[in-house]
Amino acid sequence: MRHVLSVLVENEPGVLSRVAGLFSGRGFNIDTLNVGPTLEKGVSLMTISTHGDEQIIEQIIKQLRKLITVIKVVDLSDTRAVEREMVLIKVHASENSRAEILRIVDIFRCKVVDVSTDELTLEVTGDQGKINAIVNMLQRFGIKEFARTGTVAMKRSMQL
Amino acid sequence: MELTGAQILLESLKQEGVQHIFGFPGGAVIDIYDELPKSSIQHFLVRHEQGAVHAADGYARSTGKVGVCLVTSGPGATNTVTGIATAYMDSIPIVVFTGQVPTALIGNDAFQEVDIVGITRPCTKHNYLIKDVRELAHSIKEAFYIASTGRPGPVLVDLPKDVMQARTEFEYPKTISLRSYNPNYIPNRKQVKKAANLLAKAERPLIYSGGGVISSEAGEILTRLARRFSLPVTSTMMGLGAFPGNDPLWLGMLGMHGTYAANMAVNNADVLLSVGARFDDRVTGKVNTFAPRAKIIHIDIDPTSIRKNVNVHIPIVSDCLNALKTLDEEMGEIESVQWEEKHGDWVKTVKGWCREQPLKYETGQSGKIKPQYVLEKVYELTRGEAIITTEVGQNQMWAAQFYKYHKPRTWLSSGGLGTMGYGFPAAIGAQVANPDKLVIDIAGDGSIQMNIQEMATAVCYNLPVKIIILNNSYLGMVRQWQELFYNKNYCATCLDTAPDFVKLAEAYGAEGHQVDKSEDVVPVLKKVFASPKTCIVDIRVEPEENVYPMVPAGASLTEMLLV
Ligand SMILES: Cc1ncc(C[n+]2csc(CCOP(=O)(O)OP(=O)(O)O)c2C)c(N)n1
Numbered sequence: 020m021r022h023v024l025s026v027l028v029e030n031e032p033g034v035l036s037r038v039a040g041l042f043s044g045r046g047f048n049i050d051t052l053n054v055g056p057t058l059e060k061g062v063s064l065m066t067i068s069t070h071g072d073e074q075i076i077e078q079i080i081k082q083l084r085k086l087i088t089v090i091k092v093v094d095l096s097d098t099r100a101v102e103r104e105m106v107l108i109k110v111h112a113s114e115n116s117r118a119e120i121l122r123i124v125d126i127f128r129c130k131v132v133d134v135s136t137d138e139l140t141l142e143v144t145g146d147q148g149k150i151n152a153i154v155n156m157l158q159r160f161g162i163k164e165f166a167r168t169g170t171v172a173m174k175r176s177m178q179l
Numbered sequence: 180m181e182l183t184g185a186q187i188l189l190e191s192l193k194q195e196g197v198q199h200i201f202g203f204p205g206g207a208v209i210d211i212y213d214e215l216p217k218s219s220i221q222h223f224l225v226r227h228e229q230g231a232v233h234a235a236d237g238y239a240r241s242t243g244k245v246g247v248c249l250v251t252s253g254p255g256a257t258n259t260v261t262g263i264a265t266a267y268m269d270s271i272p273i274v275v276f277t278g279q280v281p282t283a284l285i286g287n288d289a290f291q292e293v294d295i296v297g298i299t300r301p302c303t304k305h306n307y308l309i310k311d312v313r314e315l316a317h318s319i320k321e322a323f324y325i326a327s328t329g330r331p332g333p334v335l336v337d338l339p340k341d342v343m344q345a346r347t348e349f350e351y352p353k354t355i356s357l358r359s360y361n362p363n364y365i366p367n368r369k370q371v372k373k374a375a376n377l378l379a380k381a382e383r384p385l386i387y388s389g390g391g392v393i394s395s396e397a398g399e400i401l402t403r404l405a406r407r408f409s410l411p412v413t414s415t416m417m418g419l420g421a422f423p424g425n426d427p428l429w430l431g432m433l434g435m436h437g438t439y440a441a442n443m444a445v446n447n448a449d450v451l452l453s454v455g456a457r458f459d460d461r462v463t464g465k466v467n468t469f470a471p472r473a474k475i476i477h478i479d480i481d482p483t484s485i486r487k488n489v490n491v492h493i494p495i496v497s498d499c500l501n502a503l504k505t506l507d508e509e510m511g512e513i514e515s516v517q518w519e520e521k522h523g524d525w526v527k528t529v530k531g532w533c534r535e536q537p538l539k540y541e542t543g544q545s546g547k548i549k550p551q552y553v554l555e556k557v558y559e560l561t562r563g564e565a566i567i568t569t570e571v572g573q574n575q576m577w578a579a580q581f582y583k584y585h586k587p588r589t590w591l592s593s594g595g596l597g598t599m600g601y602g603f604p605a606a607i608g609a610q611v612a613n614p615d616k617l618v619i620d621i622a623g624d625g626s627i628q629m630n631i632q633e634m635a636t637a638v639c640y641n642l643p644v645k646i647i648i649l650n651n652s653y654l655g656m657v658r659q660w661q662e663l664f665y666n667k668n669y670c671a672t673c674l675d676t677a678p679d680f681v682k683l684a685e686a687y688g689a690e691g692h693q694v695d696k697s698e699d700v701v702p703v704l705k706k707v708f709a710s711p712k713t714c715i716v717d718i719r720v721e722p723e724e725n726v727y728p729m730v731p732a733g734a735s736l737t738e739m740l741l742v
């Protein structure tokens with residue numbers, strides 16, 4: 020099953036390779052990985068999406084907690100969580116297709132962030148499903164460039 | 180007062196109570212060596228950095244203190260890797276200091292630069308590259324704290340040359356707290372109560388103990404608990420010595436070369452109390468047939484050990500010492516159970532297995548010396564009072580089987596990594612820490628050649644370590660596998676070209692003996708054990724002797740090949 024882990028780490032040199040090395044050394048999977056600073060100085064947040072059976076996920080979480088530079092690990096799959104990814108897509112847009120692409124932009128509530136005579140660059144945010152859906156829709160126009168973040172996620176305030 | 184990095188390092192070591200370090204110098208650490216003579220710390224110059232790490236490891240295993248070594252950058256650092264990995268696999272507290280090129284040169288492929296922090300990341304508990312002399316004292320404090328607490332392990336501290344020369348105000352931190360590292364020493368009472376109740380219901384309980392019992396100094400309480408509640412005991416190789424090897428409840432080691440009784444007991448137990456052991460594949464055999472009838476209680480300080488290889492019914496994350504103390508209390512409160520009576524039949528059954536298939540070997544025919552016989556005699560002559568280290572292979576297994584360990588920290592052997600070349604330098608470390616004890620390395624003719632250069636170290640410091648080579652002219656354990664599972668295709672395992680070990684000992688200024696006849700074993704051992712010198716005893720043993728029982732790799736524990 021897919022799990023999204025929120026991993027709070029000391030922001031020091033090598034912390035990323037400690038985490039990445041743990042996954043590769045033990046044969047765990049990383050599907051996406053996102054790292055960024057937090058509001059607290061010296062602390063970064065990693066969001067890792069991974070998959071495996073329950074025993075593997077339990078090991079991943081315990082092994083992460085065992086790293087000296089890891090402060091906290093939360094499995095967001097145990098809770099209701101908001102999940103987002105962002106992607107920048109540069110799509111071929113001819114005079115004929117431009118209008119249709121803009122309609123899709125509208126439907127998916129994404130943004131055009133750059134325009135030229137034959138290209139549109141779109142910014143899309145959403146969960147994995149939405150992003151996969153728009154990619155599917157745009158493929159036939161010709162996607163020229165594609166840059167996707169990993170998942171970032173957060174527990175919802177209301178836990179039902 | 181302002182001190183240089185080198186001075187801070189040595190001062191910090193003193194504050195940590197370090198008296199002895201093992202090391203080898205080079206350009207990157209010359210500033211430290213320049214200060215060393217002014218310090219109270221005694222330095223032992225090894226002949227290869229791997230030897231320094233194993234010596235620090237043997238020092239640590241035999242005392243429970245943190246072992247320390249110091250090496251230079253580049254090749255000095257890479258030479259420590261096997262030693263570090265050995266300590267990591269067996270959870271041994273050591274701190275390794277490596278020199279590094281000056282910070283300004285890091286990343287430039289400078290002379291003798293390696294990214295040792297990167298290289299050792301997966302085989303240290305933690306490691307540091309010190310970039311600022313102001314972090315030095317604090318990081319050293321952390322290094323010792325991390326190495327010696329929780330599940331112990333090696334920590335490496337990489338010291339750039341300019342940091343050793345830089346000056347700063349020195350103050351050694353008194354305490355340390357890390358928000359991301361808080362090992363849990365105290366067991367959850369409820370879980371322990373559950374375990375006590377489960378044991379009270381058990382008809383066929385068994386203790387399976389491991390290295391964690393040794394490292395948490397829980398041997399005594401383990402022994403008390405087992406005797407008080409009539410629980411038979413087996414242990415992993417790492418756990419030898421925690422429970423007296425001459426106690427009637429002792430079944431011997433379990434696993435691939437475990438005793439018949441221990442493996443049968445695991446197979447039939449209805450409750451397995453695992454303490455400080457990690458269900459390694461050499462112990463469990465085919466894992467899904469391991470302890471098939473048992474509910475498992477698993478005590479371990481490392482949460483990752485729990486449910487890594489087998490499912491357990493009652494996990495207890497705790498220091499073994501505290502967990503066993505609490506368990507002893509909780510079981511003591513269960514008054515309805517007459518423990519000895521209740522487990523009487525089971526103990527009888529288990530002892531029956533011990534009698535039916537004791538550890539044994541065929542004597543006779545060839546007239547060659549049996550390696551097992553040598554171990555029996557070493558045990559008798561030392562009355563189990565020696566510190567035994569081992570190399571790896573058949574020699575190690577016979578030493579585990581045929582010598583009875585009475586006390587913790589008298590058995591030092593590379594378990595998890597199985598490092599040939601471990602035993603001799605480890606014996607040097609143990610002898611430095613225990614100058615009045617008899618320290619014996621049970622060696623193979625192959626393994627001993629992997630760190631034989633440390634003869635110079637032993638002789639130089641008058642360390643009367645005894646090396647007993649069970650010389651079978653083979654890489655015996657590999658040959659045994661080839662014999663049993665590869666149609667006797669003895670490829671690359673014959674060691675018929677070997678040095679004359681007697682001359683070799685003498686060349687180093689040590690004492691050497693060769694023994695070819697069984698009747699000479701005892702007299703020569705007696706002489707050697709009384710000698711004040713470093714000694715090699717080259718014992719020519721039956722070349723194709725095998726270690727039994729043996730559970731073939733991947734088979735169930737009950738599928739033992741017996742003598
Ligand atoms: C450094 C290292 N290399 C290879 C091995 C694989 N290995 C395990 S036992 C063994 C044979 C050891 O031979 P020897 O020291 O003569 O011991 P014996 O088994 O003959 O008692 C070998 C090669 C190892 N454990 N460690």
Ligand SMILES: [Mg+2]
Binds near residue numbers: 623625649650653654
């Ligand atoms: Mg041999």
